[in-house]
Amino acid sequence: MGDPNIEDVSCVGVGKPVYVWHRRYEGIPTNIVFRDVRVLNEFILKLAHRAGKHISLAYPTLDTMLPEKHRLAATFGSEVSTTGPTFTIRKFRAKPFSPIELIADGVISEDLAAYIWFMLDHLKTLMISGGTGAGKTTLLNALSLFIRPGLKIVTVEDTPELNLPHENWVQLTVRPVYAVGVTLTEVKLFDLVKLALRYRPDYLIVGEIRGEEAFVLFQAMATGHGGLSTIHAESLDYAIKRIISPPMNIAPTYVKLMNIFLHIDRVAMEGVGRTVRRVRIVQEIEDYEKYRVISTWNPETDEHIVTLNNSWLLRDVSAKTGKSIGELVEEIYRRSMILRWLRMKGVYDFMEVSRYIFRYHYNPTELYNEALSELKGLK
Numbered sequence: 481m482g483d484p485n486i487e488d489v490s491c492v493g494v495g496k497p498v499y500v501w502h503r504r505y506e507g508i509p510t511n512i513v514f515r516d517v518r519v520l521n522e523f524i525l526k527l528a529h530r531a532g533k534h535i536s537l538a539y540p541t542l543d544t545m546l547p548e549k550h551r552l553a554a555t556f557g558s559e560v561s562t563t564g565p566t567f568t569i570r571k572f573r574a575k576p577f578s579p580i581e582l583i584a585d586g587v588i589s590e591d592l593a594a595y596i597w598f599m600l601d602h603l604k605t606l607m608i609s610g611g612t613g614a615g616k617t618t619l620l621n622a623l624s625l626f627i628r629p630g631l632k633i634v635t636v637e638d639t640p641e642l643n644l645p646h647e648n649w650v651q652l653t654v655r656p657v658y659a660v661g662v663t664l665t666e667v668k669l670f671d672l673v674k675l676a677l678r679y680r681p682d683y684l685i686v687g688e689i690r691g692e693e694a695f696v697l698f699q700a701m702a703t704g705h706g707g708l709s710t711i712h713a714e715s716l717d718y719a720i721k722r723i724i725s726p727p728m729n730i731a732p733t734y735v736k737l738m739n740i741f742l743h744i745d746r747v748a749m750e751g752v753g754r755t756v757r758r759v760r761i762v763q764e765i766e767d768y769e770k771y772r773v774i775s776t777w778n779p780e781t782d783e784h785i786v787t788l789n790n791s792w793l794l795r796d797v798s799a800k801t802g803k804s805i806g807e808l809v810e811e812i813y814r815r816s817m818i819l820r821w822l823r824m825k826g827v828y829d830f831m832e833v834s835r836y837i838f839r840y841h842y843n844p845t846e847l848y849n850e851a852l853s854e855l856k857g858l859k
């Protein structure tokens with residue numbers, strides 16, 4: 481559990497090795513094998529008790545959080561699982577990934593990150609779609625670092641996964657962990673999102689939308705709040721189909737309130753011999769069924785191709801600020817250069833990265849000049 485490269489630990493039953501998922505080596509068996517059902521059941525009971533929960537033949541499944549914030553899913557006895565008791569621990573990463581780490585990893589590019597940074601400064605909204613474990617929450621957390629310092633952020637989640645450097649941040653979760661002085665067990669996501677609006681957030685971040693809480697989120701965006709979220713979907717089309725169908729029921733004319741969609745996937749890279757995560761496509765929603773492609777990923781060259789010319793939002797920002805498109809594009813490239821500088825300097829730590837982002841907000845020229853002169857030395 482101490483190795484940060486290990487993402488999860490799982491046991492599918494007695495007589496089989498406990499597996500770990502390693503960032504580089506993927507699924508690998510360990511030399512730990514539970515041979516006795518009673519011992520495994522007892523171990524699962526112990527885990528459940530550490531989480532302050534109950535598991536038994538009468539209540540044989542559990543999905544909860546351990547005190548260290550690791551996510552625990554388990555089955556007891558052989559009531560629901562044919563191979564007997566099982567468990568999976570998805571490890572909580574105490575330090576979230578920073579945008580610089582995701583750039584260095586190739587998940588996003590500098591230009592793409594700079595575009596998002598710029599758009600979040602102009603209070604644009606975005607949604608990340610992808611399959612389970614694609615890295616949606618991780619990407620959402622990393623991109624949230626670009627939200628201007630001082631803005632009020634309220635996050636709403638089922639389990640507390642998000643971790644932001646902003647001081648003006650309230651974290652609401654369905655499970656009672658940080659929940660601002662009150663116990664919020666058995667409160668639904670829907671109620672929490674409604675509650676979050678009472679805080680008048682500049683940005684409302686919903687960890688993942690699944691049901692009727694989506695309606696509240698879109699309502700919030702319709703009244704001028706910024707919104708960020710993730711959705712489980714295999715493509716943009718599926719994501720939008722889910723949004724406009726029950727139980728979310730968003731009116732098609734409302735879909736464009738979500739300005740930007742990013743789709744993230746796990747892809748097998750033959751060259752690297754392992755699966756990697758990549759933002760495959762980024763689209764702006766000009767209107768329902770009217771999408772503009774901002775970035776695509778080329779699997780052959782492993783490059784992100786960003787086409788700011790297609791941007792509809794840049795035109796919108798230009799109209800609102802009186803600045804020309806050219807000036808705005810230049811601003812995005814300046815930010816892209818700052819990100820390249822941080823990557824080349826090896827500034828990866830999320831707190832450190834956010835300090836630079838905050839500094840850029842307060843004095844862009846100073847930081848840009850510092851980057852420019854240092855980059856000359858680094859080349």
Ligand SMILES: Nc1ncnc2c1ncn2[C@@H]1O[C@H](COP(=O)(O)OP(=O)(O)O)[C@@H](O)[C@H]1O
Nearest residue numbers: 487573587611612613614615616617618619757
């Ligand atoms: N770019 C990445 N590099 C390495 N590990 C990652 C990356 N993105 C996500 N992970 C890890 O993969 C697991 C699933 O990621 P998560 O963001 O929770 O996925 P999702 O929200 O799509 O289900 C987590 O353990 C996370 O730390």
Ligand SMILES: [Mg+2]
Nearest residue numbers: 616617688710
């Ligand atoms: Mg998630």
